[in-house]
Each structure stands twice: as structure tokens, then as C-alpha cells.
């Protein structure tokens with residue numbers, strides 16, 4: 237890629253068509269006498285482009301690409317230097333008056349080192365502060381060409397991307413597995429300019445108008461007096477807000493469902509949420525919603541797992557993403573479009589497409605796949621890439637435009653504005669991760685952290701001094717065109733359309749679309765979260781909202797809270813469920829799933845070796861869990877009983893019945909109430925108990941079967957035993973296609 241050549245090509249192409257575009261800008265109206273000034277009317281040889289704004293020319297390869305460990309060297313040269321390049325002999329001792337004397341103010345190296353360190357942190361994002369990113373590529377199927385002229389969606393076109401996943405409420409150091417919405421922001425470095433699809437893992441939002449964004453976030457963030465709770469919605473201000481702003485009820489229902497605690501970033505759906513307007517080559521428009529569909533299917537944690545992981549591995553999602561990519565198990569999603577006619581009403585099947593609290597069920601408008609995203613490279617430096625990446629919903633390529641959704645309209649302001657504080661000025665597009673891969677030739681100048689050394693004297697146009705450059709692109713130059721949508725002739729007002737007043741019907745639609753076990757999880761989530769509130773009035777107000785959504789849901793949560801269930805205050809909506817919203821009842825691929833195998837030194841190594849190979853062959857990850865680290869025979873023990881815990885597993889296999897190791901805590905004898913020694917290490921018993929409680933497939937052979945007997949779960953659903961290790965694995969694999977042994981969960985609702 238040569239930015240200079242790219243710019244020259246663009247300008248030369250523009251030269252052929254530029255006359256029409258330029259005419260109105262030349263002094264004198266069309267048809268009047270030709271201009272007398274010596275102004276260029278066709279482009280001259282362009283000025284040198286701004287190299288610092290070109291796409292990064294080099295990057296450090298990672299282990300996944302080269303087979304070698306990721307860049308071992310943090311530094312480029314041999315000798316340590318100051319920031320000014322002077323070689324240093326010592327960076328470990330301050331300059332002092334004698335070995336015991338005070339430090340001298342003249343120690344310029346000390347001051348440089350400490351000053352730089354003092355300023356290493358930048359403000360964390362005001363929302364979505366905790367995140368993890370990865371590089372990848374997007375390849376288009378060509379199926380969107382009829383509805384959009386966006387070049388990156390043309391058949392076979394491959395575009396580099398950077399994706400950042402995030403939680404919303406927590407600070408940078410908070411845990412990954414909290415109950416929250418997840419961000420799913422994608423930067424497509426397209427040839428026609430960067431496209432940012434700044435979405436979430438839920439298709440709806442809390443509010444309908446961006447002016448309320450500071451309010452919902454103030455309510456969701458920790459209480460201003462003590463700054464607790466961290467990364468939680470289980471507190472009074474959150475529930476105060478959502479029960480008073482009933483438009484939030486649909487999104488809140490998604491949060492309380494299993495979608496609020498994803499198993500992995502790799503198993504999350506993503507949504508652009510808003511309706512966008514697409515324009516094709518002929519200038520025809522449609523309205524559309526963007527969807528990401530994970531190849532591995534949608535899969536969530538259960539609440540107890542999420543809580544345990546918060547303590548055991550707060551980086552669980554981040555680690556999972558990096559491990560998968562480094563192992564070559566590249567996460568994949570399909571990008572899909574729901575397409576609607578662009579009618580003056582901007583509705584579809586009676587649903588207001590400008591209301592971001594509403595979905596259009598897939599049964600009414602199928603999601604049509606238009607391309608595939610593969611994440612194949614981890615960041616080289618977290619700060620430089622993941623922390624400094626700046627997304628903006630207004631970064632749009634030709635062929636994709638916004639609608640009047642009032643939430644989207646406000647976002648168009650917020651995302652540039654926030655970077656001014658966060659990244660320290662208006663030149664954040666020049667930071668390597670944010671540089672477009674399309675040629676940049678703007679007239680923006682100066683400002684904090686300006687990287688470019690601009691040549692030329694005329695960053696304005698028209699001009700007669702810099703060869704007239706830059707010239708506007710003509711009609712056939714693939715420029716961005718603002719769709720000339722008719723703007724309503726209407727009085728100014730602060731008001732919503734009447735259709736925005738329906739706050740409960742789609743929350744009910746979601747509830748009715750869930751399987752019994754998913755409903756049970758929703759009931760328990762509401763009960764937990766409201767149970768954490770101190771104010772009775774808030775619990776009662778939220779119960780009223782639930783009564784308006786569904787009486788069964790309301791009654792169950794009310795029982796859990798020990799409160800009476802109120803009667804609905806509005807008629808409970810008559811809606812059709814959307815089965816596509818449920819995660820249960822479908823079969824999913826097992827790629828990348830984690831299979832724990834408990835072993836000890838007595839184990840039949842041949843059977844374990846064969847099972848391990850079979851797990852690998854099925855594109856899953858076998859994890860040997862042993863009494864100690866190191867090896868068992870010739871096999872590596874990836875986890876010991878001290879470091880392994882059930883919650884990182886998708887299925888558990890027991891190849892042995894390990895005796896208690898010396899570092900095991902004593903188990904309690906249930907009958908005697910005193911410490912008792914069991915035949916099996918208590919941590920293995922706990923692992924089995926937890927896997928069973930969390931509805932994971934469990935298999936055992938050989939002496940492993942006795943562990944099941946000891947826990948009392950042998951011969952229960954989803955627990956497989958047999959003489960042949962490979963038969964057990966096959967049966968476990970079949971169970972894993974359902975993600976969990978769902979019917980093991982008790983359900984109180986039909």
C-alpha cells in the first residue's frame with residue numbers, strides 16, 4: 237500500500253470529472269463570463285500526502301501467525317536510552333549526594349522517567365471501560381450488493397477489521413462475567429473510509445432518546461457516595477431508573493435473561509440496534525438492521541458460574557478470546573441484514589423502526605447473511621490498540637447512512653466528543669489503530685498531538701496556491717452521499733411519536749419466547765437483583781412493571797421478594813412469541829469447547845491419551861486436571877486441583893478417582909458434622925457437584941465411576957458411564973451439542 241500513489245490515483249480519476257463539481261465554486265455563476273483570476277480548475281499534481289495518517293505500514297506479528305512466540309522484545313535497540321536518545325549507564329539509582337545523601341533535583345533522567353510514568357494513564361471510557369479487542373478480517377458474500385453500494389460488501393472483497401468487546405457499567409479493572417450488556421464494536425478499515433458498527437449483544441436499548449443517556453448511566457454506575465456496587469445493576473439507583481422509565485423494561489428483560497451473562501465473547505450475538513438506511517448504486521434506499529451471528533451459537537453462563545468466575549478468573553472472557561485466537565481456533569461470526577422497505581412511515585409489520593427499544597422478530601424479517609468475520613490476531617499492545625481505539629457511529633462508508641432514530645442522532649455527537657477528553661484532542665484519527673486504510677486528504681490542521689507535517693500553504697478551498705487541491709469528488713467518484721431524505725415539515729418540539737409509548741409488549745414477546753428453563757433463570761435474576769435493593773418502593777414499582785409484562789413472572793418474583801404481586805395497570809399485550817430468541821432447543825457446534833479430564837498417577841494413560849486426541853480431533857480443547865502440576869506419565873497436566881475449577885469447563889470426564897492430596901482441605905462428614913477423610917480428593921468431588929449443578933455433561937470410566945457414586949449423581953440425566961473411554965466421550969459430545977443438560981434444572985414455570 238502506497239498512500240502517495242493511492243492519493244494520486246484518486247485525484248487523477250477526479251480530474252476527468254471535476255469540472256462539473258467545481259463549476260459553482262469558481263467565481264461567477266455558470267454561464268457568466270469566465271473567471272479572470274488565475275485559479276486552477278483542474279487538479280495539479282497532488283501535494284505529498286500525510287504519511288502519518290496512512291494505514292500502519294508495519295505491525296508486529298504474533299505467535300499465531302509465525303509459529304514463534306509473540307514478540308519477545310519490548311524494546312527495539314541494544315542500549316537503553318533517554319526519550320531523547322542519549323544512552324544511559326544506570327536507570328536503577330537516583331543521582332544522590334553520596335550513597336546516603338538526598339536526591340539531586342538536577343537528575344533529569346529520574347525526572348523524565350517519573351514524569352512519564354505519572355502520566356501513563358488516560359481517562360477510562362465513561363461507559364464500556366472494560367474491554368478486550370482482536371484483529372481480523374471480513375469477507376463479503378456479495379449478497380448485499382442489491383441494497384447497498386458499500387464497496388466492502390461486494391462479493392469476495394476482504395477488509396481488515398478490529399473488534400472490541402466490552403461490558404458497559406464496570407471500570408477498567410472490573411470482572412468480565414458480571415450481569416450486564418456487552419459491547420460489540422467493529423471497525424472495518426474499508427477502501428472507502430472506515431465503517432464503525434458500534435453495537436451491543438442485545439438488539440434493544442434502555443432509552444429512546446440520547447438526551448437520557450447520561451441519566452441511565454448515572455443510575456447504572458455505582459452510587460455516588462460510596463462508589464458501590466462495581467459493575468452491577470443490582471442496586472437501588474438502577475432499578476429506580478428502569479422502573480420509572482418503563483421504556484427500559486424490554487432491555488432490562490434481556491439483561492435479566494441468560495444474554496446478560498455470556499459464556500464467551502465468541503458465543504455472543506451482536507446487533508447494530510438502530511435501523512440504518514442503505515443506498516445502492518442506483519440511489520435506491522432500504523432500511524436495515526445489522527446482526528452478528530456467532531458460528532459457535534449463542535451460549536451463556538449460569539448465574540452461579542458467573543459469580544464464581546468473578547472471583548476465580550475475573551479475566552475469563554478476555555483470556556478465552558486470546559487463548560482461542562492463539563490456539564488457532566479463530567472466532568467467527570456472520571454479518572446479517574434484516575431489510576425493510578424505506579417507506580415514509582418507517583415502520584414494518586406495525587413496528588416503529590426508529591424506536592430502539594423494539595426488535596423486528598426474525599420470523600417476520602429473516603436475517604440474511606452478507607459476509608463473514610474472522611478474528612485471527614490478538615493485539616500486540618493492549619494500550620496502543622484496545623485502549624486507544626476510538627469508535628464512532630458516524631464513521632460511515634458510502635452506501636450506509638443514518639436514520640432519524642433519536643438515540644442514533646445523539647450518538648452521532650457523543651462519540652467524537654468523548655475522544656477529545658479520553659484521547660487528548662482532535663487528532664485521535666492519527667493514532668495507528670484509528671488510522672483509516674483509505675487514503676486521507678483532509679484540511680484539518682494542528683491541534684494537540686498532531687503527527688503530520690503538512691506541506692503546502694492553503695488548507696482551504698477553493699485555493700489558487702496549492703494547485704487547487706483538494707478537489708471535491710464528482711458524482712461518479714464513489715463519494716459519500718447524504719441521502720436526500722425529505723425532512724418533515726413540523727414544528728420544533730421536545731416530544732416522542734405516540735408509537736414510542738408502547739413499553740411492555742416486546743418485553744412480553746421476549747418472555748413468551750423463552751423456554752421454561754430460560755424463564756426460570758429470568759425469574760431468579762429479577763429476584764436476586766431486586767433483593768439487593770434497599771428501598772421497598774422501588775421493588776414494588778418494578779413488580780408493577782412485571783405485572784404489566786406477565787402475571788406469572790410477576791407472581792414468581794413477588795414470592796421471592798416476599799411481597800404481594802400487583803394487578804396489571806395496562807392490558808397485558810397479545811403478542812406472538814419469536815422462537816429465534818431462545819437459546820434452548822437447538823444443536824450447536826462443539827468447536828473450542830473445554831473438556832476437563834480428571835486424572836491421577838494411577839490412571840490408564842492409554843485411554844486418556846486416546847480421549848485427548850479425540851477431543852482435539854473434534855476441535856475442542858482437552859484440559860488435564862491432576863493432583864499436581866507438571867506431567868502425568870508423558871501427558872501435561874494443564875491444571876492442578878489447586879488451580880482448576882469446574883466453571884471454566886463445558887464438560888467433565890473422570891478417568892480416575894484421585895485420593896485426597898496433602899494440600900486438600902478436609903471434607904465435612906455430613907452425618908457427624910466433623911472433618912472426615914473421603915476416598916476422593918474433595919476438590920474433585922466439588923468439581924463434579926458444580927458441573928452437575930450447572931447442567932454440564934459428565935462422563936466417567938474406570939475408577940472414575942466411583943467418584944460419581946460418591947457424589948450421588950451416577951445414573952442421573954446427562955451423566956454417562958461405560959467401560960470404553962471413547963464411547964463415553966462420544967455420548968458426552970452428543971450432550972454438548974445442546975450446550976447444557978437443560979432438563980437437569982428445576983423449573984417452576986411451564
Ligand code: HDD
Nearest residue numbers: 361363364400419420421435436441446449509650651654
Ligand atoms: Fe455508546 C461507547 C454501544 C448508546 C455514548 N457505546 C460505546 C461502546 C459500545 C457502545 C459498544 C464501546 C466502544 C468501544 O469499545 O470503544 N452505545 C452503544 C449502543 C448504543 C449506545 C449499542 C445504543 C443503541 N452510547 C449510546 C448513547 C450515547 C453513547 C445514546 C450518548 C448519547 N458510548 C457513548 C460514549 C462512548 C460509548 C460515551 C464511551 C467511550 C466511547 O464512546 O468511545 O461516547
